[in-house]
Amino acid sequence: MPVYQQFVKQILNPLDLWRSGDYAEIRYLKEFERTQFLPPDELRELVWQRLHHIIDTAYRRIPYYKSVFDRAGLVPSDIKTDTDMLSVQILEKRDVQANLQTMLDPEFPKNRLIFDKTGGSTGTPVNYYYSIERKWARQAAMLRHDRWAGYDVGQRFASLWGAARDMPAPSWKQKIKSLIFPKTLQLNSIRMTPELMLEFNKQLKRYRPPVILAYANALALFAAFLKQQGVSVYRPKGIITSAEVLTPEDRKLIEETFGAPVFNRLGCREFSVIASECEHHNGMHLMAEGLYIELIRGSRLAETDETGEIIVTDLLNEAMPMIRYRLGDTASWVAGTCSCGRSLPRINNVAGRVTDFIVGMDNRLCSGVALATFIVSKRPSFGQIQIIQEEYGKILYRVGCGQNKPLQQHDLEFLREQTELYLGKGITIDYEYVDSIPHEASGKFIFSKSTVARKIFQ
Ligand SMILES: [Zn+2]
Incomplete structure (x- = not known):
């Protein structure tokens, strides 16, 4: 060094x-x-x-x-x-x-x-x-x-x-x-x-x-x-x-x-x-040393090589303990010991969030995780949101609102303003309200899906 x-x-x-x-x-x-x-x-x-x-x-x-x-x-x-x-x-x-x-x-x-x-x-x-x-x-x-x-x-x-x-x-x-x-x-x-x-x-x-x-x-x-x-x-x-x-x-x-x-x-x-x-x-x-991890299948523990839901207990946060928190991702255990000599257990085949890039108005590509972080998480009242893009210049916000009211006028204005900031002015925004947006059978949660972005580098 x-x-x-x-x-x-x-x-x-x-x-x-x-x-x-x-x-x-x-x-x-x-x-x-x-x-x-x-x-x-x-x-x-x-x-x-x-x-x-x-x-x-x-x-x-x-x-x-x-x-x-x-x-x-x-x-x-x-x-x-x-x-x-x-x-x-x-x-x-x-x-x-x-x-x-x-x-x-x-x-x-x-x-x-x-x-x-x-x-x-x-x-x-x-x-x-x-x-x-x-x-x-x-x-x-x-x-x-x-x-x-x-x-x-x-x-x-x-x-x-x-x-x-x-x-x-x-x-x-x-x-x-x-x-x-x-x-x-x-x-x-x-x-x-x-x-x-x-x-x-x-x-x-x-x-x-x-x-x-x-x-x-x-x-x-x-x-x-x-x-x-x-x-x-x-x-x-x-x-x-x-x-x-x-x-x-x-x-x-x-x-x-x-x-x-x-x-x-x-x-x-x-x-x-x-x-x-x-x-x-x-x-x-x-x-x-900081997290107790379980992989579960319903009410039992997953066997080795079996996919299970990841449940996390934070061992070091005494201020607000998180005990058996369902992360929303799945994984499986890796058996045996690693050649590196570390005894820390291993997991594999993690399936979690799936985010496509969304294509903006001047063909700019915007990362789905970043959109989630800088638009959706600013308003916890939004609940579940999914972004779908099937044609250029247009996106659909699918909102899982459960018992809640659909988005209010000020929420719609905030979404329009932020979406234009990241994806460019003139983009058409549609909304669809559903009870909830389910995870895929594999455990994945699809946050953003764009058939337009995938075509760009093919
Ligand atoms: Zn290792």
């Missing part, structure tokens, strides 16, 4: 974290770097200690869970095995929406709480809180998993991700920080025209980031475009894909085009990184 990178990693970054009160992130990183290689029995013991602790805390301190356990006639000491967990009621996204205040520890210091909300692409937007401790653990977990792909603190980094149009101008503190720390090169997947994609390639060649993080679908489209153009392409050391389902065809296309291995990742806003690939690319290792 070059001297300046070492200086940033060993001196400047710890100083900056200490100054901002986030030094505990380094403590968590050291812990996670060690625990990933624990013998399987010891790792399991650690996970179960944390699981008992969070269940016990939830039962004693959180009104919502006291009532969930009481209704089921359970006490925390009844939970001794994976199978026992099945008797605890599943936490649906709508339960979190309806019980936000009673799920929060009433005595948790407000100045140590972080508020956040999910994007709209997984079905139902959710508001939630986590503790500042959890923030440090999340950041450390992310860094550990980034390091598997070849990234380290002090290195340059690029992301092909959605960036909001209304991002505030950087403060003077951020400007000074950007002079010291390598900046992230942000390539905005919210608007991908042929000219901009050629520019992205040039920027990557100039900046030379060792690792690129990208929406799986956005990077596949970028790869298909570069291949079609026949231009020379920047080759990083590693690529992290996330936020969308990565198909085997897209993985092959990305790896061939960029000449680098893809490290696929499952993450979400509620829990940050859930699982990601190591250098052996044989399934994704769970972030097991």
Whole structure:
């Protein structure tokens, strides 16, 4: 590692974290770097200690869970095995929406709480809180998993991700920080025209980031475009894909085009990184020290090689415990141990959100995940939304409104204004109201579907 990178990693970054009160992130990183290689029995013991602790805390301190356990006639000491967990009621996204205040520890210091909300692409937007401790653990977990792909603190980094149009101008503190720390090169997947994609390639060649993080679908489209153009392409050391389902065809296309291995990742806003690939690319290792993961089929646990719904219990968020949260994605277990030596269990065949690009008025391509993040999640009152595009210049918002009233006038105005901002003026918008938008039989939720975008690079 070059001297300046070492200086940033060993001196400047710890100083900056200490100054901002986030030094505990380094403590968590050291812990996670060690625990990933624990013998399987010891790792399991650690996970179960944390699981008992969070269940016990939830039962004693959180009104919502006291009532969930009481209704089921359970006490925390009844939970001794994976199978026992099945008797605890599943936490649906709508339960979190309806019980936000009673799920929060009433005595948790407000100045140590972080508020956040999910994007709209997984079905139902959710508001939630986590503790500042959890923030440090999340950041450390992310860094550990980034390091598997070849990234380290002090290195340059690029992301092909959605960036909001209304991002505030950087403060003077951020400007000074950007002079010291390598900046992230942000390539905005919210608007991908042929000219901009050629520019992205040039920027990557100039900046030379060792690792690129990208929406799986956005990077596949970028790869298909570069291949079609026949231009020379920047080759990083590693690529992290996330936020969308990565198909085997897209993985092959990305790896061939960029000449680098893809490290696929499952993450979400509620829990940050859930699982990601190591250098052996044989399934994704769970972030097991922070999350207890179940794969279930109805009322039983999935067998190895059987697809199950992913149920997540956050082991480290005492402020607002999330116990048995239905993520909305499916996966299967990978048997055996990984050659990398990490004992973190592995999952595979993840099926989650499916998002197509939507074609805007000047043939710009706009990532579905980005649309979900910057339009739908701004208004949790929207509930479920799906975007369908079957012809150029026109889109259909399908709204799953259940018992709620269809969109109000101010919602329609907001949608029109935001849609024109991202897709261009003059686009025709239609609406269709349905009771609910079901997940596909495979467990996938299709947020955006465009038959127009698929034709562009065929
Ligand atoms: Zn491994």
